[in-house]
Amino acid sequence: MKIAIIYGSDTGNTEHVAHLIQSGFGKDIVDLYDVASIDVDIFSQYSVFIFGIPTWYDGQLQSDWELMLKKMNTVHLNQRIVAVFGLGDQENWSRYFVDAMGWLAKKALACGATLVGRWPASGYDFEQSQGLVEADYFYGLALDEDQQPELTAERVSAWINQLSAEFVNSDTHLSIKNAA
Numbered sequence: 001m002k003i004a005i006i007y008g009s010d011t012g013n014t015e016h017v018a019h020l021i022q023s024g025f026g027k028d029i030v031d032l033y034d035v036a037s038i039d040v041d042i043f044s045q046y047s048v049f050i051f052g053i054p055t056w057y058d059g060q061l062q063s064d065w066e067l068m069l070k071k072m073n074t075v076h077l078n079q080r081i082v083a084v085f086g087l088g089d090q091e092n093w094s095r096y097f098v099d100a101m102g103w104l105a106k107k108a109l110a111c112g113a114t115l116v117g118r119w120p121a122s123g124y125d126f127e128q129s130q131g132l133v134e135a136d137y138f139y140g141l142a143l144d145e146d147q148q149p150e151l152t153a154e155r156v157s158a159w160i161n162q163l164s165a166e167f168v169n170s171d172t173h174l175s176i177k178n179a180a
């Protein structure tokens, strides 16, 4: 199974985490792409994706992802497994914490993807977030390199373990669906 990590990053934090995740899974199975330098044909080349996005300017998508999302209107992600991770700042943007992760997850779902990798919202302190799928869970891994950089490595490592199990389960599910 090959995995594609696709990230957008303005000041390098999300790019840094993308590399951490790639190293965690192993470079032999994970290919890394900056969303600014790829096109939508990438979505036909893999069946498992990890999308990484920071939130900017009061709940906005990172600009390169914003362009990609417009192009994704014609993309189908059926039979594709997607996990998302999002970077934000829970103290200075407490009402918009990791909003972009929510926008991206909703787009992946609208394109037909199977979403895995939900992450508990405990251990963070924020007012509001579009990154929440329900009260106690984010759509994916929320990271805060501004306020909690010391927690990133252990969060990433735990998420990789979680994803490893979920990818296998989803894969089985998909192969059953494919065979039907």
Ligand SMILES: Cc1cc2nc3c(=O)[nH]c(=O)nc-3n(C[C@H](O)[C@H](O)[C@H](O)COP(=O)(O)O)c2cc1C
Residues within 6 Å of the ligand: 008, 009, 010, 011, 012, 013, 014, 015, 054, 055, 056, 057, 058, 059, 060, 087, 088, 089, 090, 093, 096, 097, 098, 099, 145, 146
């Ligand atoms: C001007 C500005 C606006 C920001 N807006 C938000 C926001 O709305 N929500 C949030 O959670 N984080 C916000 N952040 C924090 C960034 O998402 C955070 O620093 C992130 O790690 C940047 O990732 P990058 O280096 O990959 O671009 C903002 C940061 C700056 C400097």
